[in-house]
Amino acid sequence: MTTSRRLADRKVEKFDKNITKRGSVPETTVKKGSDYPVGPVLLGFFVFVVIGSSLFQIIRTAASGGMA
Secondary structure (H helix, E strand, O other), X not given: OOOOHHHHHHHHHHHHHHHXXXXXXXXXXXXXXXXXXXXXXXXXXXXXXXXXXXXXXXXXXXXXXXXX
């Protein structure tokens, strides 16, 4: 499958344009800020479930007499 001359020339031109920009990119491309991927409500619920289940397991084990 061959590409047309026009498409090939367009790719070469784009490549040549990028070569001249080499080294002038910003240090980071991502925004810096306090944008968390998880909301505070969901994070609080997750902490509640993890810590709550751990405490429940500890209480249940202590109430059953240790290693049972």
